[in-house]
Amino acid sequence: MDTNIKLKNPLRCIVKLGGAAITCKNEFEKINEVNLVTVSSQVREAMMFGSSSGSVLDMDWSKRDGSSDTANIVEDFKEQQVLDYNSFVVIHGAGSFGHFQASKSGVHKGGLNQPLVKAGFVATRISVTSLNLEIVRALAREGIPSVAMSPFSCGWSTCERNIASADVSTVVEALNSGFVPVLHGDAVLDESLGCTILSGDVIISHLAAHLKPQFVVFLTDVFGVYDRPPSEPNAVLLREIAVREDGSWSVVNPTFEDSDKQVEISVASHDTTGGMVTKISEAAMIAKLGIDVYIVKAATEHSLTALSGKLRDKIPEDWLGTVIRYVS
Amino acid sequence: MDTNIKLKNPLRCIVKLGGAAITCKNEFEKINEVNLVTVSSQVREAMMFGSSSGSVLDMDWSKRDGSSDTANIVEDFKEQQVLDYNSFVVIHGAGSFGHFQASKSGVHKGGLNQPLVKAGFVATRISVTSLNLEIVRALAREGIPSVAMSPFSCGWSTCERNIASADVSTVVEALNSGFVPVLHGDAVLDESLGCTILSGDVIISHLAAHLKPQFVVFLTDVFGVYDRPPSEPNAVLLREIAVREDGSWSVVNPTFEDSDKQVEISVASHDTTGGMVTKISEAAMIAKLGIDVYIVKAATEHSLTALSGKLRDKIPEDWLGTVIRYVS
Numbered sequence: 001m002d003t004n005i006k007l008k009n010p011l012r013c014i015v016k017l018g019g020a021a022i023t024c025k026n027e028f029e030k031i032n033e034v035n036l037v038t039v040s041s042q043v044r045e046a047m048m049f050g051s052s053s054g055s056v057l058d059m060d061w062s063k064r065d066g067s068s069d070t071a072n073i074v075e076d077f078k079e080q081q082v083l084d085y086n087s088f089v090v091i092h093g094a095g096s097f098g099h100f101q102a103s104k105s106g107v108h109k110g111g112l113n114q115p116l117v118k119a120g121f122v123a124t125r126i127s128v129t130s131l132n133l134e135i136v137r138a139l140a141r142e143g144i145p146s147v148a149m150s151p152f153s154c155g156w157s158t159c160e161r162n163i164a165s166a167d168v169s170t171v172v173e174a175l176n177s178g179f180v181p182v183l184h185g186d187a188v189l190d191e192s193l194g195c196t197i198l199s200g201d202v203i204i205s206h207l208a209a210h211l212k213p214q215f216v217v218f219l220t221d222v223f224g225v226y227d228r229p230p231s232e233p234n235a236v237l238l239r240e241i242a243v244r245e246d247g248s249w250s251v252v253n254p255t256f257e258d259s260d261k262q263v264e265i266s267v268a269s270h271d272t273t274g275g276m277v278t279k280i281s282e283a284a285m286i287a288k289l290g291i292d293v294y295i296v297k298a299a300t301e302h303s304l305t306a307l308s309g310k311l312r313d314k315i316p317e318d319w320l321g322t323v324i325r326y327v328s
Numbered sequence: 329m330d331t332n333i334k335l336k337n338p339l340r341c342i343v344k345l346g347g348a349a350i351t352c353k354n355e356f357e358k359i360n361e362v363n364l365v366t367v368s369s370q371v372r373e374a375m376m377f378g379s380s381s382g383s384v385l386d387m388d389w390s391k392r393d394g395s396s397d398t399a400n401i402v403e404d405f406k407e408q409q410v411l412d413y414n415s416f417v418v419i420h421g422a423g424s425f426g427h428f429q430a431s432k433s434g435v436h437k438g439g440l441n442q443p444l445v446k447a448g449f450v451a452t453r454i455s456v457t458s459l460n461l462e463i464v465r466a467l468a469r470e471g472i473p474s475v476a477m478s479p480f481s482c483g484w485s486t487c488e489r490n491i492a493s494a495d496v497s498t499v500v501e502a503l504n505s506g507f508v509p510v511l512h513g514d515a516v517l518d519e520s521l522g523c524t525i526l527s528g529d530v531i532i533s534h535l536a537a538h539l540k541p542q543f544v545v546f547l548t549d550v551f552g553v554y555d556r557p558p559s560e561p562n563a564v565l566l567r568e569i570a571v572r573e574d575g576s577w578s579v580v581n582p583t584f585e586d587s588d589k590q591v592e593i594s595v596a597s598h599d600t601t602g603g604m605v606t607k608i609s610e611a612a613m614i615a616k617l618g619i620d621v622y623i624v625k626a627a628t629e630h631s632l633t634a635l636s637g638k639l640r641d642k643i644p645e646d647w648l649g650t651v652i653r654y655v656s
Binding site: 028029057059060061062063074077078080081082083100101104105112113114115116118119120121122123125126127129130133136137140145146147148149150152153154155157167169170173174177178179189194195 | 356357385387388389390391401402405406408409410411428429432433440441442443444446447448449450451453454455457458461464465468473474475476477478480481482483485495497498501502505506507517522523
């Protein structure tokens, strides 16, 4: 396999569909359908930005409730002109899929010789790939040429939980052919532990480093990163975080009187792959590469602004979200 | 990626779950649940053959109708002893999944610059991966540690419809970790055409050549290969086909009086990836490697006999099916 395959066109955006944003996190294996439809529609709008997109042509021709007549869909495609669009990669978290299976069996700790761990590995993959299928379908229904790419199937593996082998050439080939790869947090083989969980956020950092997108968007279920759990009164949204050469970061907007103020982070207790703490440090690593990172509430006007890339020029006064960017 | 990764243990069997055997071929995207359950159970029995298998422990912990209590499942696994079993690879066809999407759009002919072909590629993958998920789940419910591996996600590609890149190291790693990889016919990228369909039968030949299984089983919806379409009166089951050094083959049992007799083959009209003709020539190529091939009706006592490997010693008089093997 040629590991030096290059992108034909610059990658516009890597977008993370946070598990909390696209699933009902307190209900076992339940998708937040309303959010998923809106998110898919916004990704489409952002991809088509600047081109005459025409009507939305459904690319999911599989059986489902209340589906339209597929024969007509085929006729519509014959008349469709070739569209140019910005290239995107989609990564999604697990939310209420996979976590139960992973945590009950301890897949992240490894030990495939234990029947429980091996079964948990199988069960976790079934759960996360079933979510992946539904997300690919939701994107395809919006006319986005989405293709499932499970990290385990891609042959990605870890060593002591760090990425050991994660050849991005398959992702590049898919992008060069005009598709939108859809990856996800997955159970993978680990050279030392046997197996572990590779989180969606780690995948994003890896892809960002190799594919150099123009910007990265994290869609989540709150407006961004706060100075304390957002459910607490007086929680302040951190609008802009500056990342320095050495990887350290500080809040530059709003400005706090107490400069030593520790930022308290909201961590959803069920999120075994890391909540906001992981998110900020991963985001800072991405920003250090000169890639703007936007953390924003999914399915809002603010997420559409972020996905469209408009924040790269100027952050509007009324935009709600967190920008994490490199300052030299 | 290390392409020289070796199997820790010999591969026992590659089994093809024919599309016609596990789906209702005349009903759009409908699984033949009864057959799939029996087939999964038989694969389990064949894998566990010779060991004290104990009770069947369900590895599908996802939401479904009438599921048992998952909390109990986890407890059961804690008490389960480590089992030895024969290693298997499962490949499945598409049946009533994927064919509609592929044929309507002409994915097999390539041309990704056409909106219809690109959409058809996405639609085909959605259909075949949704079948793949259901087969992985059915196997997991039988306690088989099955893991989905889509050829497209594995980075497999073709050139002029022949396999160009199909690194089997990911499959080997999965086998070495004790899993049962489940692959399928898939839409893939083609270096010259843009895209095409990689059939399950071509995948089997490729894997057989690289992984050298002890035998290969094709599970289908008829008792084997006949001298004419099996629906016709007086159709004769070809019980044994001998393959010679040069790849040519002839029927050795039963013996026909007319030695020039042309074997008429049953080809299901909707099977765009090739019916029995493809099957025999692919099977002959596998047999030429010294690997016995059994073509047998799924979910019968005959399929269990084939899967268990008993035919390698002696073919019982009352066994119904077709054996294709090398004669020097």
